[in-house]
Amino acid sequence: MSQNEHSHHVIPVPVYVKTFIALIVLTVLTVVASRIDTGILHTPLALGIAMAKMAIVALFFMGLKWDKGISSILFVGAGAAVFIFMLLTFADYSFRGDISPDEKQRFGIDSPVKLVEPGASHGGHGSKGNH
Amino acid sequence: MNSSIELKKHEVAHHFESAEQEFDAAKIGMWAFIAQEILFFSALFVAYAVMKFLHPEMFVNASSLLSWKMGLFNTTVLITSSFTMVMAVQRTQVNKIKQSINYLYATLGLAGVFMVVKYFEYTSKFSHGIFSTKFFTAEGAFETLPVFFGIYFVATGLHGLHILIGMGLILWLILRARKGEFHSEYFTPVEMVGLYWHLVDIVWIFLFPLLYLL
Numbered sequence: 001m002s003q004n005e006h007s008h009h010v011i012p013v014p015v016y017v018k019t020f021i022a023l024i025v026l027t028v029l030t031v032v033a034s035r036i037d038t039g040i041l042h043t044p045l046a047l048g049i050a051m052a053k054m055a056i057v058a059l060f061f062m063g064l065k066w067d068k069g070i071s072s073i074l075f076v077g078a079g080a081a082v083f084i085f086m087l088l089t090f091a092d093y094s095f096r097g098d099i100s101p102d103e104k105q106r107f108g109i110d111s112p113v114k115l116v117e118p119g120a121s122h123g124g125h126g127s128k129g130n131h
Numbered sequence: 132m133n134s135s136i137e138l139k140k141h142e143v144a145h146h147f148e149s150a151e152q153e154f155d156a157a158k159i160g161m162w163a164f165i166a167q168e169i170l171f172f173s174a175l176f177v178a179y180a181v182m183k184f185l186h187p188e189m190f191v192n193a194s195s196l197l198s199w200k201m202g203l204f205n206t207t208v209l210i211t212s213s214f215t216m217v218m219a220v221q222r223t224q225v226n227k228i229k230q231s232i233n234y235l236y237a238t239l240g241l242a243g244v245f246m247v248v249k250y251f252e253y254t255s256k257f258s259h260g261i262f263s264t265k266f267f268t269a270e271g272a273f274e275t276l277p278v279f280f281g282i283y284f285v286a287t288g289l290h291g292l293h294i295l296i297g298m299g300l301i302l303w304l305i306l307r308a309r310k311g312e313f314h315s316e317y318f319t320p321v322e323m324v325g326l327y328w329h330l331v332d333i334v335w336i337f338l339f340p341l342l343y344l345l
């Protein structure tokens with residue numbers, strides 16, 4: 001067997017240590033960003049930091065940076081499929097109210113929640129997105 | 132090298148030309164599986180996005196009912212376990228098998244810590260009557276609260292199931308590594324379980340801000 005020509009280059013430990021530190025820093029950053037008032041940036045910041053962390057894990061811990069192209073194609077391909085899934089579902093939901101205005105009838109489920117502050121309760125079912 | 136662990140030569144399966152071809156085939160298969168896992172979890176993320184879009188105020192209220200401190204603690208635990216996992220692979224590649232086994236034990240322990248924290252989070256929710264969808268019995272400010280907790284329990288529950296399966300796989304790696312089956316010439320299973328473990332970490336990287344912080 002020709003196992004000796006089977007050569008993997010081994011990644012030096014400091015690369016993994018730096019990756020780990022970067023991930024911890026970004027985790028602290030995402031909590032800090034969510035605790036202070038960043039207005040409309042609130043959700044984009046949280047998602048942006050999560051995407052950055054995902055990229056760091058995939059590139060270094062999962063080794064996509066040094067791997068053959070096929071692995072990246074499968075990973076990015078799955079991401080693209082998720083994007084299309086998100087896009088088409090939102091294309092549906094964003095305009096659905098115009099076709100089926102009666103939310104109560106559509107779901108037909110009685111809520112099991114014991115409401116507190118009844119005044120604050122109308123943010124939910126049926127009161128939004130309909131005219 | 133290792134005095135007590137005797138390394139065993141790996142025999143390449145007869146249908147492969149070389150060890151390298153065998154490794155590459157396993158790796159493509161693993162990445163195809165990871166792509167499938169991403170699609171599997173994507174259904175939950177799309178459900179989250181649609182429901183947050185339909186009930187924005189309820190989602191803010193519901194996520195304030197979760198303890199972000201416990202979420203942060205668990206995020207740190209999982210990231211650390213991803214680091215110990217990658218170190219286990221690296222140590223195997225340089226034939227430091229005993230160190231690799233120690234890193235695998237550390238990963239297993241951290242996964243256990245994650246599940247214990249998750250247990251306390253779940254039981255504290257249950258004790259307040261906060262359950263998934265129609266089983267919800269708590270008081271709340273929004274009638275749609277069970278929608279959020281349906282997503283919360285299904286997403287974190289399936290993620291927790293992945294952690295449990297990962298713990299089983301790591302235990303299997305430890306048993307095989309102790310027999311000297313993994314070394315610089317053959318570490319395919321260690322590498323593949325590592326990829327799986329990092330994927331489980333990536334899923335949590337998204338679940339944490341979405342459920343606990345937004």
